[in-house]
């Protein structure tokens with residue numbers, strides 16, 4: 001307890017000296033807000049590995065095999081996040097016949113260097129594919145793509161297909177099952193960006209079953225490092241990824257992945273957070289979010305011009321009904337004291353700063369990484385900003 005509070009003090013004094021504004025995260029796992037919060041267990045494992053040196057190559061190989069076993073994958077490799085996995089995976093698909101060719105990247109002369117993506121699947125992280133030197137070839141239109149058109153896009157130059165799992169099944173797009181069947185006929189690997197699919201752990205191995213050759217997950221979504229994650233799948237491709245990452249300088253001095261270097265503490269944190277996440281009672285986790293959303297709704301009842309709905313904030317910035325993880329607050333500006341933008345701004349500029357999600361005339365308080373105490377602070381501030389009648393909130397409290 002004493003050690004803890006003096007820890008807190010030294011931390012806050014550094015942050016204070018730097019002039020950092022501390023924030024309550026009512027948005028969820030965002031890289032810009034720091035990703036996730038380490039559990040005491042993860043922190044203990046980080047402290048333990050900090051005491052000793054080891055061989056990074058061995059740590060990466062054995063941790064990768066361990067993760068692969070958890071999902072019955074052929075193999076896996078820890079990376080500093082999904083963006084890094086995309087860069088390494090694309091490079092691996094281009095040089096799989098001869099990993100020493102990675103030394104010429106991003107010059108792709110003589111290599112298969114096109115990555116196919118359906119138009120409706122473009123998203124901000126596909127940029128990382130191009131960092132390897134590959135060219136993204138968009139197929140179809142945002143309205144959709146037929147199987148024939150997609151198949152016609154394959155050529156001698158095709159190195160990989162990129163398929164974002166969160167956009168799978170989107171109107172007009174081909175599903176992962178359809179895409180991987182076509183890609184297999186052309187002997188082209190399919191990379192599935194499943195960054196936040198760990199939210200439903202049972203789904204994690206399904207992307208391999210459905211034909212994904214490489215499937216990547218971001219540790220920021222399962223309580224691991226903001227710059228952590230892993231890619232799992234085909235053994236031959238994982239082997240190339242491990243060769244062109246940053247450790248095997250003795251094996252042909254492959255340097256491609258050096259900017260994606262990791263420390264042992266990060267690797268250990270990814271594995272520990274993942275094991276804990278798989279061992280979590282997710283029904284209890286979700287019940288807690290529902291309880292918090294219901295409590296907040298009760299405290300905000302009576303605010304004029306406001307509709308309060310417990311909802312699910314999906315990580316790709318859409319709201320669906322289930323399973324509840326947030327309170328969606330819709331504001332009728334003709335009646336309410338403030339617009340949604342003004343409320344979010346009021347939360348942001350308060351002390352402590354509270355970072356909620358703004359979506360047009362709606363705002364959301366997301367429960368994924370908030371503590372019960374923090375939510376009380378959010379509730380008080382929202383009562384004030386939304387003009388909840390005082391007697392009402394007292395009577396309810």
Ligand SMILES: *Cc1c(COP(=O)(O)O)cnc(C)c1O
Pocket residue numbers: 031080081082083084125166193195196217218219220226227228229315
């Ligand atoms: C966060 C995210 C990424 C990037 O993952 P990092 O681990 O932060 O590099 C890629 N794709 C999607 C869909 C994401 O949400």
